[in-house]
Amino acid sequence: MYLYFCFDVEDIVHPDSDDIALDIAARLADVGVVASMYVVGEKARLWERRGRGDVIAAVGQHDVGLHTDHHSIHPTVSEYLADKEWQDGVVEAIRQEEPGVRALARIFGRYPSTWATSGGSWGPQIPAASRLMGLPSQVYTHVRAGESGACWFAGQLSYPDVAAIPGGEDAYSDDSTFEAALPKLLEQVQQAQRDGRTCLGIFGAHPTRLRYKVFWDTLNFNRGQNTPPDKYKFAPRRTDAEYQTCLRNLERMILALRDLPGVEAVSTSQVNRQFAGENSPVAWDDMHQLAQTIVDSDSIGVENPLASPAQSLDLLARAVLRLAVGAAPAYLPLRTVLGPEEEPPMLERAVAVEFEAGVALCGAVAQHVAQTGHLPTCLLAGDVPVGPGPLLRGIATALLALARGEKPNRVTFAPGAEEPAAAAHLVEEGIYRMLPGWSPHSPDLRLDRLALHTRLQCWSLKPAIK
Numbered sequence: 211m212y213l214y215f216c217f218d219v220e221d222i223v224h225p226d227s228d229d230i231a232l233d234i235a236a237r238l239a240d241v242g243v244v245a246s247m248y249v250v251g252e253k254a255r256l257w258e259r260r261g262r263g264d265v266i267a268a269v270g271q272h273d274v275g276l277h278t279d280h281h282s283i284h285p286t287v288s289e290y291l292a293d294k295e296w297q298d299g300v301v302e303a304i305r306q307e308e309p310g311v312r313a314l315a316r317i318f319g320r321y322p323s324t325w326a327t328s329g330g331s332w333g334p335q336i337p338a339a340s341r342l343m344g345l346p347s348q349v350y351t352h353v354r355a356g357e358s359g360a361c362w363f364a365g366q367l368s369y370p371d372v373a374a375i376p377g378g379e380d381a382y383s384d385d386s387t388f389e390a391a392l393p394k395l396l397e398q399v400q401q402a403q404r405d406g407r408t409c410l411g412i413f414g415a416h417p418t419r420l421r422y423k424v425f426w427d428t429l430n431f432n433r434g435q436n437t438p439p440d441k442y443k444f445a446p447r448r449t450d451a452e453y454q455t456c457l458r459n460l461e462r463m464i465l466a467l468r469d470l471p472g473v474e475a476v477s478t479s480q481v482n483r484q485f486a487g488e489n490s491p492v493a494w495d496d497m498h499q500l501a502q503t504i505v506d507s508d509s510i511g512v513e514n515p516l517a518s519p520a521q522s523l524d525l526l527a528r529a530v531l532r533l534a535v536g537a538a539p540a541y542l543p544l545r546t547v548l549g550p551e552e553e554p555p556m557l558e559r560a561v562a563v564e565f566e567a568g569v570a571l572c573g574a575v576a577q578h579v580a581q582t583g584h585l586p587t588c589l590l591a592g593d594v595p596v597g598p599g600p601l602l603r604g605i606a607t608a609l610l611a612l613a614r615g616e617k618p619n620r621v622t623f624a625p626g627a628e629e630p631a632a633a634a635h636l637v638e639e640g641i642y643r644m645l646p647g648w649s650p651h652s653p654d655l656r657l658d659r660l661a662l663h664t665r666l667q668c669w670s671l672k673p674a675i676k
């Protein structure tokens with residue numbers, strides 16, 4: 211199992227927090243550990259302005275990812291995406307985050323390895339936008355599929371899970387608390403290993419919290435407030451002795467994890483390279499099996515690493531187009547397909563169209579994907595709007611008939627699941643619970659658009675595998 215050690219380098223309030231990142235980076239480099247330093251764009255610019263070449267050099271020995279451009283300064287990620295639809299949200303995410311990508315690339319002389327969510331501030335457009343900015347993955351995503359520790363969502367390689375020392379950074383500051391907590395973390399990691407995970411993030415620390423007892427943003431950016439730099443409030447500090455205890459226990463934890471049997475400590479860039487690409491050609495037998503699974507199930511699953519539900523609909527539509535005029539294709543290439551951009555209609559009763567009209571609908575699905583990269587929100591079967599759920603079942607059924615050598619007279623679209631079954635739970639957890647739970651967020655943060663677009667992009671969700 212691959213372990214990657216995550217550090218969220220984010221404190222833009224306390225100037226001497228720069229030294230904490232330096233101390234951790236130097237210490238881990240000395241024992242041969244390459245950590246993943248997720249640095250806020252504004253933090254890196256502050257290092258540059260303060261002439262902290264020493265910090266940049268120390269941190270630059272490790273993997274460097276972007277921990278948002280400005281973290282808790284409002285508007286945060288969820289705040290700037292809250293009233294956006296899909297496309298304008300992607301454009302806004304690029305406008306807000308690209309300065310951070312450019313800053314890290316300039317300051318560290320290489321491109322960031324990932325985009326790491328700040329606290330609980332996330333939106334479904336972030337994976338798509340980060341991929342468009344050339345970042346190969348997204349860490350601390352709010353959605354998940356499968357058990358590998360990575361999934362594909364909106365075309366981006368996404369890592370949802372991290373394990374951390376029970377008690378967080380405070381546990382490092384006290385030896386007896388740390389001694390009691392470490393075995394629990396080691397057991398959690400070994401359990402993940404027994405469960406067959408491919409990778410697991412280990413949350414090392416927010417460096418600032420090894421020195422400061424309270425988060426910099428809780429004091430200055432809580433519940434929507436923006437404190438200007440000349441009015442910053444500073445947090446209570448740990449003593450020098452406590453700080454040294456924190457550094458020592460953090461290093462002990464990382465070495466204990468690194469030395470577990472069957473574990474390999476790697477950088478985020480190395481984890482990114484472990485996973486195969488999102489798309490590969492799909493063999494006819496697998497297409498046939500995919501269609502059979504869809505027809506046999508009452509729900510739409512996101513657990514098949516071969517294809518997301520959106521990719522399945524696109525793939526099966528193209529397979530029907532081929533079968534309707536000749537033999538089954540031996541292989542068809544998979545494409546990146548995002549979910550619909552708007553809420554699909556609910557189909558009230560079954561609608562059937564002539565076979566040729568059904569084939570034409572398959573052509574319309576494939577063409578919409580080719581032109582937009584998204585599933586259509588709905589297509590007209592006769593004069594009835596039909597969403598991707600009924601289209602998926604109807605097209606899978608037609609494909610199975612053609613595969614048996616039968617040309618059906620009609621293609622039927624039946625009511626049933628309109629979205630992947632996982633969507634409701636993921637939105638409940640990843641949006642309605644996690645976003646208001648992050649203290650910098652304004653209490654009146656709007657959640658309905660973020661929830662809608664997360665649900666719709668669950669069409670693009672599937673486990674990532676090696």
Ligand SMILES: [Zn+2]
Binds near residue numbers: 218277327328
């Ligand atoms: Zn953070």
